[in-house]
Amino acid sequence: MTPKKFLVVDDSTTMRRIVANSLKAIGYNDFVEAGDGREALTKLDADTTINFIITDWNMPEVSGLELVRSIRSSDKYNKLPILMVTTRGLKEDILEALQAKVNNYVVKPFTPQILREKIDQILASI
């Protein structure tokens, strides 16, 4: 599978830019952004070309974890690959995210290489 368009979800504009720059650096130029889980769900409904989600965990309104659960419980989007990029690096957090069925997990601060590695791993596994 080749990602057509990424949805980058983070409440920090700095982090959205950094993720976007990292995506550009590894050759992915098509992405849209959302500031929280609720906006992400709206963008997802509005843009059917989105086929890869990169989300933060700690966000207002709808958190990244709630977004993942919402997507996984949806008939329409439950197969979408999701990469969580977060500051949460405790074992219980990672396990909780995996239980919610994120495809992979990156702890901030990350490098574009790590991002590429995880995206490639997800794409190879689906």
Add this chain to the structure above:
Amino acid sequence: MESKNNMENVFSKLGDLKQFFVFGQKIVPVIQKIIDFMSDVVPLLENVNNSIQDSTSKIPKASTQINSVTSANEIATSEILDIIDAMFLDLSTIKTGLQELKNDENSEKIKSLNEVVEKIEMDSSRITISLQVQDITAQQLASVNHLIDSVQNKLSSLLCDLGKQQDRPIPVFDPNSVSEQDSDFAFSDGTFNENARYDRTTEKQDLVDSLVLENTKTSQEEIDKLFAK
């Protein structure tokens, strides 16, 4: 006979009274000490009370200042990212220009200049990675703000208990009252990770990788079991 009993009763009561006076003589210095202690402690408590009130009134300002720091950091980080983006465009132009200038005579020189350009690109990329510290510190500051908010609430309730609020109004911190500039950073539970750390070691990512691998293996085993049935 009855008169004798009455007299004995009176003497007994007098005995009790005497014992009471003896006890009183012993207890009076203790009571005096307690009174002295109270007169020493009351101004001290008043001081503590005033200090709590002063501190409580300063807390909203501290919260606003923390929000301002977060806001300023985000603006500065955004400006640095703008400069880095512009640098990447310039470097791309330089690379194209160098490619056009390349010929048999200067190919070595062009090659070494290209290497310099690539090094600048790599360094710029490393700066971008380091700028993730802004998000991490923003979460740490939000966590401190949350803590300040809890302390503020405790102090306010303490002041209410002391009845001090009748003299002066107790400032109650309202996160929604932060200035428009800071409004993006108004905090609430779940919007920050109190354990956020700027840690460039691979320790946490290694833990993730091992747990993801374990999870994948388990899933595969479940699939295998399913097909084995």
